[in-house]
Amino acid sequence: MRMPKFRGVKRWGTIISALLLSSILLAACGETSPSILNPQGPVASKEAGLFWFILVVATIVFVAVESVLIYSIVRFRERPNMPNPRQLHGNNTIELIWTIVPSLFLFAVLIGTIYTMFNLNSISGQGRIIDIKVVAHQWWWEFDYTNDNIVTADELVVPVGTVIRTTLASSNVIHSFWIPQITGKTDVVPGRANEKLFRADTPGTYLGICTEYCGLQHANMRFQLVVLPQASYVSWLHNQQSAAQTPTDPNATAGMKLFQGSCVACHGIVGVNLQPGGQQLTAQYGGGSATTLKGPNLTHFATRTTIAGLVLTWNPQSCVVGTDSSGKPAIQNPAACGLYKWLRDPQAVKPGNDMQIGKLSDTQIAQLIAYLESLQ
Numbered sequence: 001m002r003m004p005k006f007r008g009v010k011r012w013g014t015i016i017s018a019l020l021l022s023s024i025l026l027a028a029c030g031e032t033s034p035s036i037l038n039p040q041g042p043v044a045s046k047e048a049g050l051f052w053f054i055l056v057v058a059t060i061v062f063v064a065v066e067s068v069l070i071y072s073i074v075r076f077r078e079r080p081n082m083p084n085p086r087q088l089h090g091n092n093t094i095e096l097i098w099t100i101v102p103s104l105f106l107f108a109v110l111i112g113t114i115y116t117m118f119n120l121n122s123i124s125g126q127g128r129i130i131d132i133k134v135v136a137h138q139w140w141w142e143f144d145y146t147n148d149n150i151v152t153a154d155e156l157v158v159p160v161g162t163v164i165r166t167t168l169a170s171s172n173v174i175h176s177f178w179i180p181q182i183t184g185k186t187d188v189v190p191g192r193a194n195e196k197l198f199r200a201d202t203p204g205t206y207l208g209i210c211t212e213y214c215g216l217q218h219a220n221m222r223f224q225l226v227v228l229p230q231a232s233y234v235s236w237l238h239n240q241q242s243a244a245q246t247p248t249d250p251n252a253t254a255g256m257k258l259f260q261g262s263c264v265a266c267h268g269i270v271g272v273n274l275q276p277g278g279q280q281l282t283a284q285y286g287g288g289s290a291t292t293l294k295g296p297n298l299t300h301f302a303t304r305t306t307i308a309g310l311v312l313t314w315n316p317q318s319c320v321v322g323t324d325s326s327g328k329p330a331i332q333n334p335a336a337c338g339l340y341k342w343l344r345d346p347q348a349v350k351p352g353n354d355m356q357i358g359k360l361s362d363t364q365i366a367q368l369i370a371y372l373e374s375l376q
């Protein structure tokens, strides 16, 4: 029997252009998404090291197997008028070799993996270890600094070079905690406290992701890891530990009234409906809650830059409170204001999320935004 020939140049053209196209598509992935191969801390470095080790082992196997294969195809290909080759049945030596050699390679991978797994938690850093209870909600992340009496959401702020010990808890379904450039994935399981240590070595902002499908807004369950120099972290922490200031601006004061009227059903603000340093601050999950608050703690919301699992960003410059034609307070350029979009219709921005509220007027939104902006 003869091999059917490729139908010439056209066929090869298709194959090669498909390969080129896929490499262009893959190259595009690198632009905005963080890479596990660009680690910025010891945990991610060790994990990246394991990746490279397995890649080397796999490459050696691949090259060896493919070389023998290609050699056999070329060397023993069918030629015109060739007799049948000699038929073999069983060869102990060869069979032993191809059983033992792959076992050795797999064993090397196993050793490398186990070594890395047990080595991940042996990291050290500057100063004391910071304990943070991370609570996964549907669909946002809450960060409870258990020794420092503060609770935040969406933005996990840590000092550079310090060991962070997170305890991962879920208030609902299984999620998974992942900061690609800092640490690998760990499941967040209801009723179980998984521990995860990490350290970030370069100040900056890193993307955190939920990487276990957890419902409709799974893709919008993201957070930012903000790594600050030691001194900036200390002043950030001191500011977060203070209670919210009572505003003096009339719009903000009206906004605070509105907030106390309805928003406190789900949101906590220290100095408004939460006591400073009290047990109530403890992030809630799994029934062990001190409060029944369903939404993020907003005590210092104005120091954050993102809203609701990074679906929107916001900054006070794009949410200027002015007046409308009849002299009532209104946001000047609502289209540019993420917070306006959120308060206008949170269900349109993030369908299915737990913020179910009645419709607010533009005046009410402007007053609430004035208040939220005062929460420095």
Ligand code: HEC
Pocket (backbone or CB within 6 Å): 138, 139, 140, 153, 154, 259, 262, 263, 264, 265, 266, 267, 294, 295, 296, 301, 306, 307, 308, 309, 343, 350, 353, 354, 355, 356, 357, 368, 372
């Ligand atoms: C029924 C509970 C509930 C009520 C009432 C409620 N919220 Fe929310 N709010 C939430 C939840 C839950 C989230 C987080 C949604 C998500 O990301 O999935 C949220 C998110 C927010 C955020 C973004 C916070 C962050 O850290 O990302 C702001 C700001 C906010 N709400 C303001 C308000 C204001 C102002 C009111 C009153 C008009 C209000 N909320 C009423 C539950 C509520």
Ligand SMILES: [Cu+2]
Pocket (backbone or CB within 6 Å): 136, 139, 174, 175, 176, 210, 211, 212, 213, 214, 218, 221
């Ligand atoms: Cu999730």
